[in-house]
Amino acid sequence: MEEIALRDQDSLISHYMGMGRYQQAINLIYESLAVNPEEGYLHYRLGLCHYYLDQLEEAELQLANALSFGFDREIIMEVQGHLCVEAGRWQEAEEAYLEVLRENPNDASVHAAYAYLMMKTGHQKKADQLLAAALRLDPDNAQALRYRFMFADKTREEKVEVLERYMHSTDSDTAKLIQLGLDCLYTNRYSRAREHFRQAYLLDPTNQNLLEVMKSFDRDFHPLLAPLRVVGLIGGPGVMWVIGIGSIMGTRAMGWDKASLIVGGIYLLFVIYSWSALGIVSLVDKFRR
């Protein structure tokens, strides 16, 4: 009876982790640990959950426990590597990944993770080669495709192709929506981007990063800031400046002094607006809350 209950518990834990409900998973794991305190696998899962919750110290502790209880070292080292990357411990991360790769030279995901580390530490060429190797080993690997899409210097067509392949990968829906959102941001489709991020947030409301993204979207999409978005669309403040000064000079050159004054006045008002709008919107928001 007890064994069946434990197996069910295990599936339940997997279920919660798959949904991103890491805190609930942790509670369940502790229940299982009460029965099996030296089960390395449970400590490993605990470490994984804490890692996803950004609780790096806890995660590292649990991974060490898992190791001491005899759980598979390579599996642990892979997560240890991720941990070290998050913590900025670059050398340790590299050592961890290299150790895993020595044992599992065909692991595409670890190649991809190592590539990300290389990118973070300024070794772009090596990162590109590692990603290429990852995709040779497994052309559908989600992490490799994701990094390729985000960071590789490719033309728009190639990026779209990589994005399509990525969408067919095994990454979670939340992750895919975030990538779609990023893609829209790159191509200046802000409302679509916001929509993607909103969907991602709905799938994973406990995600702090997504919450921050939604907040900054709401701030940047305030109706008061609409003219600034128009400026962004036409190419930025530089273009606005050229148009403004050009019109002032143009009307003067034509001898329309009054028109020139009016244009000058409008331009000045716009400049003042653009410098103060963001500040005003933040203040207004603060008062409302």
Add this chain to the structure above:
Amino acid sequence: MVNDQGLYQASLSEGKVSPTRSYQLGSLFYVAFFGGVIALTVLAVKNAKSLQLNNNVVRLMIILGALVLVGKIIFYYAFFQDMIHIEQRYIRYLARAAEIALFGGFYYLMKDAFQRHMLLHGETDKLLKEGIIWCLVSALVEGIIIFTLAAL
């Protein structure tokens, strides 16, 4: 060039960590506007190097900056020698326009690398102090140049 074997050798063991750094790219607009070509080129080239751009791109940026500077000098010289008959203030407007255009060029050259930097690191260096310093230096140098040209 890292060969296949080198791929699995530690690259970070001697602390060779050199992530990209950058200013907020759009802030260089203010340098262009208030500081002029010298300040803009210096800071843009610095940014390009921090973003680890190709050396040829960096050289191109230096050349473009130099061209605008030389163009400015030629125009001021022509003005002071009465070779052209427009008001001095239009020369300034033209100079500003050229500097803004130069900013546009630099921006275009750096924007992809900047985007990647932001995705990887999410933070930028502050431009304010250095920006002000270089604007002042730039204004000083251009002032000296103009003064010399006028005195010729």
